[in-house]
Amino acid sequence: MHNKIFKRITKRINSYREDMVRLQIALTATKAVGPDNGGAGEYEKARLLKKHLISLGFKNFRQYDAPDKSVPSGIRPNFVATIEGKNKNKFTWILTHLDVVPPGELKLWSRDPYQAYVKDGCIFGRGVEDNQQDMVASIFAAKALMDEGILPGNSIGLAFVSDEETSSKHGLRYILECPDQPFRRDDLIIVPDGGNHKGTLIEVAEKSMLWLRFKTTGKQCHASLPQLGKNAFVAASHLVTKLDILKKRFAKTDKLFKPPVSTFEPTKKEANVGNVNTIPGEDVFYLDCRVLPQYNLKDLLKEIKIITRSVEQKFKVKIEISEVQKLQATKPTSAAAPVVHALQKAVKTIYAVKASAGGVGAGTVAAFFRKRNYPAAVWSKIDVTAHQPDEYCKIDNMLGNAKVFAHIFLQE
Numbered sequence: 001m002h003n004k005i006f007k008r009i010t011k012r013i014n015s016y017r018e019d020m021v022r023l024q025i026a027l028t029a030t031k032a033v034g035p036d037n038g039g040a041g042e043y044e045k046a047r048l049l050k051k052h053l054i055s056l057g058f059k060n061f062r063q064y065d066a067p068d069k070s071v072p073s074g075i076r077p078n079f080v081a082t083i084e085g086k087n088k089n090k091f092t093w094i095l096t097h098l099d100v101v102p103p104g105e106l107k108l109w110s111r112d113p114y115q116a117y118v119k120d121g122c123i124f125g126r127g128v129e130d131n132q133q134d135m136v137a138s139i140f141a142a143k144a145l146m147d148e149g150i151l152p153g154n155s156i157g158l159a160f161v162s163d164e165e166t167s168s169k170h171g172l173r174y175i176l177e178c179p180d181q182p183f184r185r186d187d188l189i190i191v192p193d194g195g196n197h198k199g200t201l202i203e204v205a206e207k208s209m210l211w212l213r214f215k216t217t218g219k220q221c222h223a224s225l226p227q228l229g230k231n232a233f234v235a236a237s238h239l240v241t242k243l244d245i246l247k248k249r250f251a252k253t254d255k256l257f258k259p260p261v262s263t264f265e266p267t268k269k270e271a272n273v274g275n276v277n278t279i280p281g282e283d284v285f286y287l288d289c290r291v292l293p294q295y296n297l298k299d300l301l302k303e304i305k306i307i308t309r310s311v312e313q314k315f316k317v318k319i320e321i322s323e324v325q326k327l328q329a330t331k332p333t334s335a336a337a338p339v340v341h342a343l344q345k346a347v348k349t350i351y352a353v354k355a356s357a358g359g360v361g362a363g364t365v366a367a368f369f370r371k372r373n374y375p376a377a378v379w380s381k382i383d384v385t386a387h388q389p390d391e392y393c394k395i396d397n398m399l400g401n402a403k404v405f406a407h408i409f410l411q412e
Helices: 003-015 017-029 043-056 128-148 172-176 232-249 297-315 338-351 366-371 395-410
Strands: 060-063 079-083 087-097 117-119 122-124 154-161 188-191 201-206 208-217 263-269 282-291 318-327 356-360 376-378 392-394
Touching: 003 128, 003 395, 017 043, 017 122, 017 128, 017 395, 043 079, 043 128, 079 128, 087 128, 087 395, 122 395, 128 154, 128 392, 128 395, 154 172, 172 366, 188 338, 188 366, 188 395, 201 338, 201 366, 208 232, 208 297, 232 263, 232 282, 232 297, 232 318, 282 297, 297 318, 338 376, 338 395, 366 376, 392 395
Parallel strands: 087 154, 087 188, 188 376, 201 356
Antiparallel strands: 060 079, 079 154, 117 122, 122 392, 201 376, 208 282, 208 318, 263 282
8 A cells, every 4th residue: 555645545534524523413313213222213314324425426325125114114224335446346344333222311411312512522422433433434434535536455335234233133134134235255344333442452253142031920919918919029139139140150261352251131120010019910121141152042041941940939920031132152253364454454554553353242243244154353443432321432533443444445
């Protein structure tokens, strides 16, 4: 890569600063919460984004819309935008997601989460880091090459998918099942949906993920006459504490991951009765398990069922276990894969740090690529504010990551 060419590209990206902020604000205002999280889906955001891409000079698009009756539009939009490179048949892909999580408790936000604003060099708003920071960065990295009239080494592919925050059933998983899906195993595939503050983590492995719903059914009665009922809440609470033994029974460690152990965390709790003086006959809670790849989720489920049966017998209740999400970890992307080397080279050039391959407990759509033996890598320089109140992204990170992507586009 010629140094003068890259200097032109970085200067061009710097000139886009205000345009990138404006696009962030527009995207944030177009709510894109999936139906499983109480929203209407990603249709309007995808429509706005595609219109903006056309105005920026992108011409080649392909749609992979997934049918979904649970949203008003009837579809969950997925599409790719491509730019032909010197190598027409090999692509460098940047894949980002359109959907965002709900804002949660609005009182914890300083302002309306869907009205993004700039303060102290950062953009605040729901979705600005997860995943719009790198969505916008990838777009303007590609635009910089177009505006400078520079032909990339490989062809460029920008993929925009729905349903990442839940199951990806209507997102990447749907695309990969299409006969004309665009990805190939020798492509460079980057999913900028995880990372750290310094940009030194290239995620090549993820833990297995298992989300479970526990519904405890007892017998409702007046709280002053507990002998007439079976307290589902008490039984469920006992089960929560019993499940803590999973940490000892699945206690292996792996230094590739941070944290290096399997985790089993009770999370969501559904409301039961609406008044204080009634013993609940039903109670529902959820368990989020992130399990090291050396364990089989079938063995974990077997152990959980044994623990659950013991609680059923003790409290004379019925406990129904249902799977919300289940994904067995697959073989990691090799630390020697071309996509890892490309990222290391670019990160060192832009941020002057050494990026290393590692594993995480969080799940990304890269897992679906790896399941099909596509060597995908997850990387981003982020402040890790996803899903939090007052989520923000540093504007300098957005510009810096755009330069990383542009550097990779220019590599041959």
